[in-house]
Amino acid sequence: MRPLADIESAIEAAGANPDPQAGAAELLALSEEVLEHWVTAKGDVPTNDEREGFRLLALHRQGAKGDPSFNACRETCREVAYHFNLIKLEPDATEITDRLQMMMMVSSHLYLFISGKMQVAQLGDFCCSSRPIRTGSEAETVKIKEA
Amino acid sequence: MTTKEKYKKVAYYPGCALEGSGHSYNRSTKAVGKALGLDLVEVKNWNCCGAMEVKNVDPKLQTYLSSRVMSVAANEMDMDVVMAPCNGCYHNLKKAEYDLANDAESVEVVGKLSKKAGHKTYESGQVETIHALDWIKEAIGEDGLRERVKNSLSGIKIANYYGCMYTRPRHIFPEKDQGPGSESTSKPHFMDDLLAAAGAENVDFPLKTACCGGAHTLSDSDTSTKLVLNILKTAKMAGADVIATECPTCHSGLEMHQIRAEKTLGEKVDIKILYFTQLLGMALGLKPRKVGVHENISDSMRFLKEKGLA
Numbered sequence: 465m466r467p468l469a470d471i472e473s474a475i476e477a478a479g480a481n482p483d484p485q486a487g488a489a490e491l492l493a494l495s496e497e498v499l500e501h502w503v504t505a506k507g508d509v510p511t512n513d514e515r516e517g518f519r520l521l522a523l524h525r526q527g528a529k530g531d532p533s534f535n536a537c538r539e540t541c542r543e544v545a546y547h548f549n550l551i552k553l554e555p556d557a558t559e560i561t562d563r564l565q566m567m568m569m570v571s572s573h574l575y576l577f578i579s580g581k582m583q584v585a586q587l588g589d590f591c592c593s594s595r596p597i598r599t600g601s602e603a604e605t606v607k608i609k610e611a
Numbered sequence: 612m613t614t615k616e617k618y619k620k621v622a623y624y625p626g627c628a629l630e631g632s633g634h635s636y637n638r639s640t641k642a643v644g645k646a647l648g649l650d651l652v653e654v655k656n657w658n659c660c661g662a663m664e665v666k667n668v669d670p671k672l673q674t675y676l677s678s679r680v681m682s683v684a685a686n687e688m689d690m691d692v693v694m695a696p697c698n699g700c701y702h703n704l705k706k707a708e709y710d711l712a713n714d715a716e717s718v719e720v721v722g723k724l725s726k727k728a729g730h731k732t733y734e735s736g737q738v739e740t741i742h743a744l745d746w747i748k749e750a751i752g753e754d755g756l757r758e759r760v761k762n763s764l765s766g767i768k769i770a771n772y773y774g775c776m777y778t779r780p781r782h783i784f785p786e787k788d789q790g791p792g793s794e795s796t797s798k799p800h801f802m803d804d805l806l807a808a809a810g811a812e813n814v815d816f817p818l819k820t821a822c823c824g825g826a827h828t829l830s831d832s833d834t835s836t837k838l839v840l841n842i843l844k845t846a847k848m849a850g851a852d853v854i855a856t857e858c859p860t861c862h863s864g865l866e867m868h869q870i871r872a873e874k875t876l877g878e879k880v881d882i883k884i885l886y887f888t889q890l891l892g893m894a895l896g897l898k899p900r901k902v903g904v905h906e907n908i909s910d911s912m913r914f915l916k917e918k919g920l921a
Contacts, residue, residue, distance in 0.1 A: 536775055536822045539797055543817040562848075569845040570817050576841055577822050580834035 468501050468579055475575055479568025484560045488551040491564075491571045492520060495544045498571075498578050499523035502534070505582060518545045537577045543570045618741070618750035622690035623651035624680055626660055626700035633697065633859025635903030639888035640696045640743055642902050646895045647751050647759065654684050654693065660703040674717050675724040677707035681740070682725065682733035696743035696888070698858035702776035702783070704740040709783040711735040742777065743888065744801040744857060745794075753808035761896030762920055763810030769890070770816035770846035770854050770882075771802040774861040778820055802857055802887050809894035814849040818842050823868075825860040832868075836875060839868035843880040852914065853883045855890055862886060866908040883911040893920040 466474075475494050481487030496519055500510040503526050515521040524541045528534040547567035551560060629637035644651045657680050659665070661673025681704060684690045695701040710717035712735040725732040741749075747756070778784065778796040787794045794801050799820065803813045823842060824835030842865065846854050856862040865884045873879045885907070892902035899921045904911055915921035 532780065535779060539820045540818070540822075542797065547817070565848060566817060566845070569841065569848060573818055573821050573838070573841050573845070576834070576837050580824065580831070580838065583831070583834065 465497060465500055465504070468498070468575075468582065471498055472572070472575055472579075475568060475571050478571075479565055481564070484551050484564045485555060487564045488548050488567055491567050492518075492544065492548045495541070495571045495574050496520050496523055498575050499527055499541075502527045502578050502581065506531070516545070518548075520545060533581075537574055540570060540574045540577065544574060614749050615752070617692060618649070618694075618746055620650035620652065620690075621692040621694040621741070621746060622684035622688055622738070623653045624657055624660075624684075624693050624695045624700055624704070625653065626657075626695060626697040627662075628697050628699065628859035628863075632863045635906035636696060636859050636862065636886045636888060638901075638903035638906065639886055639892050642897055643747070643888050643892045643895065646892065646897060647747070647755075649746070649750055651694070652688065652690065654680055655687060656683065660695075660700040662699055662703065666703070671710075671717055671720045672724075673703060674707045674710045675721045677703045678711060678721045678733040679725070679728065679730065680704065681707070681738045682731055685733065685737035686731040691738055693738050693740045694743060694746045695740060696857070697860075698742075698774055698776040699860060701740065701742045705783045707733075708735060708740060742857070744777075744805065747805055747891070748801050753804055756805060756808040756891070760809050760894050762894055764806060764890060764894050764918075764920075765810040765812075767811045767890075767918055768814050768850050768852045769806055769811045770814050770849055770851035771799075771806065771819060771887070772816070772823075772842065772846070772854050772856055772861060772865070773799045773802065773819050774825070774856070774858040775820055775822060776858065776860075802855055806855060806887060806890060809891055811890065814846070814851045816846055816849050816851065818845050823861050823864045825858075825864045832871065833875075835864060836868045836871045839865055840872040840876065840878055840880065843869055843872070843882055844878075847880055847882050851882060853885055853890070853911075855885060855887045857887050863908070869909065883914050884909055885911060 471494055478487050478490035478494060481490060503510045503523060508526060511522050511526050513522040515525060520541050524538060547563060547570060550563050625637050641651060659676055661676040665676060666673040681693060684693045695704055711721060722732045778799055781796045784796060787796050807813055821842060822838060824838040854865060862884060869880060889902040889904055893899060899915055912921055
């Protein structure tokens with residue numbers, strides 16, 4: 465695993481790959497690597513399992529265990545997989561370069577979200593994924609006085 | 612009574628953001644309601660929904676605060692639908708509804724606090740909480756909207772940005788993901804549907820529900836700026852002229868960090884940011900001022916003039 469900071473420029477380079485199929489495979493691998501950082505930082509060993517044919521989705525599920533705020537990047541991971549499929553299944557599409565660029569932007573978002581969470585673990589905690597909703601009973605609560 | 616009829620008159624819960632940074636959303640929601648002949652009755656003496664701050668400290672207290680809003684609507688105003696345009700309020704009311712239907716401890720805490728506060732305790736199921744998107748989609752529908760359009764949004768390419776709280780977590784939105792006609796939590800489309808009915812061309816935007824760093828916009832501005840910048844650039848790359856929003860937190864975040872990205876990162880993305888209600892209002896023939904375009908941080912007037920909306 466290369467340092468997280470190095471992945472940003474690698475994502476940009478993959479998006480400019482003149483071979484869109486190769487670029488898409490690189491972006492998928494880089495997105496997995498981003499999630500590996502998160503899983504490793506949590507003290508787990510990144511899984512090699514797949515979900516729906518993608519290791520990326522299995523890694524996302526692993527990363528979200530016990531940390532619902534991680535679900536804030538669930539759709540982003542799914543969009544990476546979707547764009548990978550688009551490029552792989554329609555290699556002759558005229559807009560294939562645009563699709564690779566779009567996949568790069570989605571992978572970048574995943575990178576930005578994870579790198580943000582590595583610095584501020586609470587990113588996403590109290591808005592979209594709402595830790596208190598899922599771990600309400602464990603959350604600290606203010607003592608309610610009898611009426 | 613059909614859903615269409617039921618939504619013609621709803622209890623309106625603007626929440627605090629719509630009285631402050633999201634005032635143009637408040638203004639445009641009311642203006643669109645009036646133009647469409649829909650009746651909004653503001654919840655009497657409403658309070659904070661608990662937002663992110665209270666939920667952070669005590670989730671049960673947040674459940675109570677949201678339940679009080681629903682209690683006032685149901686027990687003091689005899690309303691059965693509460694419409695909340697703010698994603699945060701909408702999310703929190705839905706969360707409270709879920710808690711009160713599934714968690715005995717929440718029911719107990721809400722009962723005690725309601726008694727202490729001197730109002731009737733809200734009971735799960737007394738009201739239905741909906742978003743402004745549900746409201747227009749159900750009460751008017753795409754066909755109804757199409758018939759009422761005076762200034763088509765034709766020629767405007769839109770990236771619809773729903774943000775996170777409108778769809779997450781899935782379990783508090785049981786009405787979503789119910790097949791054709793219902794909203795999707797993974798690829799929401801109600802805003803797309805309404806703006807398309809008003810003539811706009813929606814672009815394929817892969818970051819519809821991606822994180823904008825909203826909750827950390829002040830505490831960790833750099834992360835938020837980078838996330839927002841990526842959203843703006845992606846929308847631009849998708850071919851959009853405008854990002855349509857439906858959440859005051861997202862909207863302010865996009866506008867503020869669009870400026871901050873230019874100042875701190877030297878990256879300017881020329882894309883307009885407008886509430887979907889502002890776009891719909893103008894499509895219905897309302898002037899930009901009537902829908903609060905002048906209250907937005909970013910200036911869209913030149914663009915709107917070019918498109919024949921101002």
